Amino acid sequence: MSVLASAKGNVPLLEARDISASYGHVQALKPTSLHIAEGELVTILGPNGAGKTTLMRALTRLTASKGNVFFRGEEITGLSTPRLARRGIVMVQEGRGLFPQMTVRENLVIGAYLHPAETDTQMASAFELFPRLKERLDQSAGSLSGGEQQMLAIGRALMAKPQLLMLDEPSLGLAPRVASEILGTLRELNRRGIGILLVEQKAPLALKLAQRVYVIALGKIVAELKTDEIKSHHDLARYYLH
């Protein structure tokens, strides 16, 4: 068990210590630490280019990284992205990462790649959350509206039975009402016990959902707050709440 987890008295779902990542000679993510408790919804806020996406990609090993990562107290540093998915760490990427030529059904079935025997039950669960996907089953993913595509991206991630779901800008390019609807479903997923790490530009929406927030700037986490504490930080409140 890691030192930080022991000090807190319980084992976090995910804990990263001094994680960093570089693109060539440019260090996009400086050594930084964070943790997510079981069943917690945490959001990461920060301006464009602050390193939010790099942090998510470093945590899921889509980008090579340094530092140590623990999942439920067990070190998972260096595990490949597919191995992390086996542990239940699943990421919905910025831009959704759908397979546009495939149908909605095919996308969902591939989502259950690690749990083929549970495809039907997982699909039913995804439809409970996003009934519209059921109506679009045989439509190609590329022909869906932006909101439906995001529903499919999250629905497909659910097929992989995540314990920790990481979402990178899920509301990107969506109308405010659709964005609000999509982000609202994250609350439901969180109620189901799934830990969520959310990177989101629409800070007021994200802060309504999250229990805790990390603020990242220039490739480093500069603040960690409970969501209601952000109001007392005038600079942050002015920047993210208005």
Added chain:
Amino acid sequence: MTSHVTTSIEPSGIRWQSILPIVAVLALAGLGLVSSDYIVTVLGFAFIYAIFCTGLNFFMGYTGQASFGQSAFAAIGGYGSAILCTDYGWEPLLALLATMVLSGIAAVLVGYPTLRLRGHYLAMATFALGLIVYEITIEWTALTQGYMGYSGIPPLGIAGFALDTLKHQLVALVVLSLIGVGIAARLRQSRFGRALASIAGSESAAQALGVDIARYKLIAFVIAALYASAAGSLFAHFVGFISPEIYGTTMVIQSFAMLYLGGIGTMWGPMIGAIIVSILPEALRGLKEMQDIAYTAVLIFILIFAPRGLAGLSVLFRRAHGRVQEKA
């Protein structure tokens, strides 16, 4: 809550889309059997290329990778069969299977480091592989007899029964190519095939869902090599003679034309492309000096009006049919 959702990707049951191409292939083969040996030879080449392209489709169509070097595995198959049968007296079928194993091993050894590359870099590395094997077939004369080539390769045979007429061999090639398409179709619809398709869609998304993309790319590369090797061996047994040019760059270019014309990533596209590209020049032979121009014009015409290949047209027809039914 209960929900009854069919999760299989392809609807179950036999559909006309599956039956029609088989009937068409059998009809074409039947036509060949009552034609001259010249026509039989052209059709034989078409079905050999169909096997080659069906394998290539695994790597390029289903998995979305680029390989300009599959001719190397066809050369291993062809020369392996030639050497084993003429110098060591092996049964052709046994030689074909043995060279497939050899090609599979070679594909693992070459693919493991090479498939770390992506896009143009992978294309260049595989192209280099094709060129290296081509040079070996020319320079290693003690093994390959260089430009002289290998002659006297026996025809394919099964259990002591040699297929010693061209028409017998055509039947065998048709059966083998249909088996090849059948295996490819079954694999494509499996969990393995879906994993390959996810790699073609988005490598990072596939990884995030648990797909080990390095492993699957390698398996797809090996499958393509097995098909290529079988095609190379079948060519040697069908013609009875091989030389380095047969497995050179022309083979790569021709197989690409077949794959894109027929419909890359589709089940029947490689077969359709192989048949059209093989038969078309012969059909246009009467145009004499205009033959090449007419051939190119037809290929360009098809690619303009069927950019997803001829097999891709069936998808458009199905969609149009669906829209008509919806309106009704």
